[in-house]
Amino acid sequence: MFADRVLSGMRPTGRMHIGHYHGALKNWIKLQEEYECLFFAADWHALTTHFDESETIADSVWEMFVDWLAAGVDPTRATLFIQSRVPEHAELTLLLGMITPVGWLERVPTYKDQQQRLVDRDLSNFGFLGYPVMMSADILVYRANKVPVGEDQVSHIEVTRELARRFNHIYGREPGFEEKAKGAIKKLGRAKAKRYETMRTAFQEQGDTQALEAARELLEETQNLSLGDRERLFGYLEGSRRVILPEPQPLLTETPRVPGLDGQKMSKSYGNAILMREEPAAVTQKIRTMQTDPARARRSDPGDPEHGPVWPLHQIYSSRETRDWVWKGCTTAGIGCLDCKQPVIDAIIKEQQPMRERAQKYVDDPTLVRNIVADGCERARKLAEETMRDVRDAMGLSYD
Numbered sequence: 148m149f150a151d152r153v154l155s156g157m158r159p160t161g162r163m164h165i166g167h168y169h170g171a172l173k174n175w176i177k178l179q180e181e182y183e184c185l186f187f188a189a190d191w192h193a194l195t196t197h198f199d200e201s202e203t204i205a206d207s208v209w210e211m212f213v214d215w216l217a218a219g220v221d222p223t224r225a226t227l228f229i230q231s232r233v234p235e236h237a238e239l240t241l242l243l244g245m246i247t248p249v250g251w252l253e254r255v256p257t258y259k260d261q262q263q264r265l266v267d268r269d270l271s272n273f274g275f276l277g278y279p280v281m282m283s284a285d286i287l288v289y290r291a292n293k294v295p296v297g298e299d300q301v302s303h304i305e306v307t308r309e310l311a312r313r314f315n316h317i318y319g320r321e322p323g324f325e326e327k328a329k330g331a332i333k334k335l336g337r338a339k340a341k342r343y344e345t346m347r348t349a350f351q352e353q354g355d356t357q358a359l360e361a362a363r364e365l366l367e368e369t370q371n372l373s374l375g376d377r378e379r380l381f382g383y384l385e386g387s388r389r390v391i392l393p394e395p396q397p398l399l400t401e402t403p404r405v406p407g408l409d410g411q412k413m414s415k416s417y418g419n420a421i422l423m424r425e426e427p428a429a430v431t432q433k434i435r436t437m438q439t440d441p442a443r444a445r446r447s448d449p450g451d452p453e454h455g456p457v458w459p460l461h462q463i464y465s466s467r468e469t470r471d472w473v474w475k476g477c478t479t480a481g482i483g484c485l486d487c488k489q490p491v492i493d494a495i496i497k498e499q500q501p502m503r504e505r506a507q508k509y510v511d512d513p514t515l516v517r518n519i520v521a522d523g524c525e526r527a528r529k530l531a532e533e534t535m536r537d538v539r540d541a542m543g544l545s546y547d
């Protein structure tokens with residue numbers, strides 16, 4: 148508990164495209180090497196905007212999992228699961244809802260934004276407004292401290308942090324906290340106790356956040372503490388409450404924005420996507436028909452690489468030399484537009500080759516995917532249940 152744990156989720160949108168790969172999955176695959184990771188299909192989240200298309204969700208979930216596995220998410224390292232198969236998400240959502248000021252939700256930028264953008268959808272629902280509460284529960288129910296997300300999700304993590312703080316403030320109170328915390332310090336052993344106290348003082352008296360971080364690390368490394376003592380010691384660093392739900396940090400995925408075939412944001416619904424496991428012939432055809440700089444009406448007209456949607460793909464897929472070659476060739480009419488596109492076509496096909504291979508066995512035998520996810524749901528559920536026991540306890544709802 149309170150050790151590093153990564154959690155991230157995606158709404159089920161069916162087959163993944165190269166925007167998902169470069170924007171998220173590639174990063175997940177790196178993270179799974181280093182951290183305990185939990186990755187889930189956010190099927191309830193899909194309902195917040197698409198409650199009237201619920202019958203398509205299940206197929207989308209399975210397709211999405213195949214692509215995660217194809218990308219290299221490793222089920223022996225990461226736990227893959229479905230949100231709705233872990234009902235503790237719903238319980239924590241409900242409980243957090245009790246302490247969520249409505250104003251916090253109305254002020255989340257995506258709330259008004261999406262309402263304005265998705266005009267064909269009815270978004271004046273409790274569920275849609277409460278979306279960040281559910282997302283907070285997704286994270287806090289695992290006490291995950293690292294959440295890889297894109298820029299657009301950062302405001303939701305901020306809500307999560309505020310909710311965790313509020314929860315701890317309201318329910319982390321306990322009679323005799325200070326004495327209990329002091330008792331717990333003693334259990335650290337003399338050397339660690341001294342370091343803990345020095346760092347706590349440095350933070351409380353001088354606002355030394357590095358000392359705070361170091362003290363937390365010290366606690367993370369300490370194995371022989373009871374859950375209650377651990378919560379007290381985390382809490383005592385900053386104040387007079389136990390920390391039942393730790394505040395997570397967003398891990399911003401630095402990604403080149405992958406444009407679609409038409410230069411707009413890549414999205415299956417815009418029909419401008421290159422799928423993660425696209426047939427090579429389809430990759431070739433899609434790239435070959437991409438728009439080019441209108442200034443190059445004839446092969447002999449020079450152009451500007453930045454006047455077309457192919458250049459951003461070179462920035463993702465091409466080496467420096469290739470990019471220099473493109474730049475020079477385009478601006479001097481030394482190469483044609485199809486010449487320019489070929490290295491991108493080759494690179495995408497090459498990148499996708501191992502994905503197509505990895506996916507094959509799951510396509511041939513879908514029960515493999517079902518089993519991986521069934522295992523993942525079970526594992527996730529155990530972790531979530533641990534947190535919920537503690538949450539109910541703190542709230543006085545244990546009835547034992």
Ligand code: TRP
Pocket residue numbers: 154155156157158189192281282285286294295296300
């Ligand atoms: N809201 C995220 C999105 O739309 C998906 C998501 C749901 C999520 N719950 C999460 C991401 C928890 C990270 C952590 O992309």
